[in-house]
Amino acid sequence: MKRRSATEGMRKGPWTPEEDAILFEHVRNNGARNWSLVSFLGLLPRTGKSCRLRWVNKLRPGLKKGRKFSPEEEQKVLDLQAQFGNKWATIAKYFPGRTDNDVKNYWSIHCKRLARARHDQRGPLTDISNQVANLETNALSVASPEELLASEEQEEAQGSNGKGNSDSGTSSTILDPQPDPNPILYNPIQNLPPQPAPFDPIFDLPPLPEIHYLQSTPRSVNLSQDQYRQSTQFFEGEPEVGSMDLGQTQIIDPNEQCLNYEHGLMDSGLDQFMDNVPSVLPPPTEFDDLDDILDSFEQPVLKSPY
Template structure:
């Protein structure tokens, strides 16, 4: 496949290397997307009069212009979420970004590289080990309960697999609701009480009453008003179409 064109509107051989977006270009793109919606980026590039590739248009919109994006610095709570999820999924930035409303994969990726990768922080493997240790502790405590579940056909005694399968379920759900229906949010954030507290972990908690130990010792401080109802309302204002 031709990496230069890729069906993204404009060829790359136009002399520009890194060309920052100007306010006028941002305005053009914002107006175009507002009236025509997202998608069909190659036609956006052609029709809007922007001398940009569709790929560039999409990136600019997704990472900078899209309503609802946070422009503030990553909070310690968000950092904790990033660390935890990175330990689980590795460099699945877009997946991690789904659990940080208002943050983009690019932003998270940059944050990780600048704040962790360079400073010799615990490696992914180490982080994984840390998380796995916590999870293993829960496994031990649950063993008897798990055995009972196995008798009922539930032989999934690897809680990490549960995490992953649950995450996959969320991904599947989000894919199914790809058009941005708010059902996705309700699925992820039931009662909208904790905007940044994904359903995934609420479900994990339901697997074991001992998971409170994990919360109190982990990086996800649920007492922080990170996802308040008023924030959830703000998030609801986003145009999901």
């Protein structure tokens, strides 16, 4: 008898804003855990894994959206990869707002560029290979592209399964050359500027000293019957009917990190809500931390006209 697959009947592919809103609501109610509950309760035809991934990579507050890696971040990725190997989750902890997927994707592109540069170096150097070579020598004092590639090739030759064992010492013959002309080769981290304490990419938020959140989103507005009906439909997961103007949530943050929270919230689907709701702005409210902002959203936002 054929066993029913856990993923049978589950939806795959891109997430819709409606699904995002439902998932966000689940996290608000249950926290970022019990992912299987989402499908178990019939909230979404998605596997728990899929839900978790969506939250971690796209919905959770604090994510940097659509920003390429800066040169500083690129260098840090290179240095940290040299130290930790392909421990992307570990490396991502040094990049508030970045996910392991971000770092992993960046690195895979980086490897492709290296491979192409190396291939090109066997023939005439092209502009791109020169650029990559310059990038590597400037940004990476850890190892030359050749050393990195040789290291990777040796790992492959040794039958490495690629599961993050580059810190197992097998690559030391490559990265452990002669008397070190460049100490960073052995301990790349020590030459980095002081790093913030790694934070939990799931729940912990990066340190945000002396931050004031000014919240001016209407907590209480008067709606027409039609507006109220539409708004509550959204809450129940119906197709989007408007957008909640979280853009009116003014968040002042000297480190700009709170702006990321704002974007994270907006991108989570709440921005597609209450677009046509009249704004009656109460005096700005100060919050001490992000949790207070999130809590404020759990309070009634709408006044029933009934």
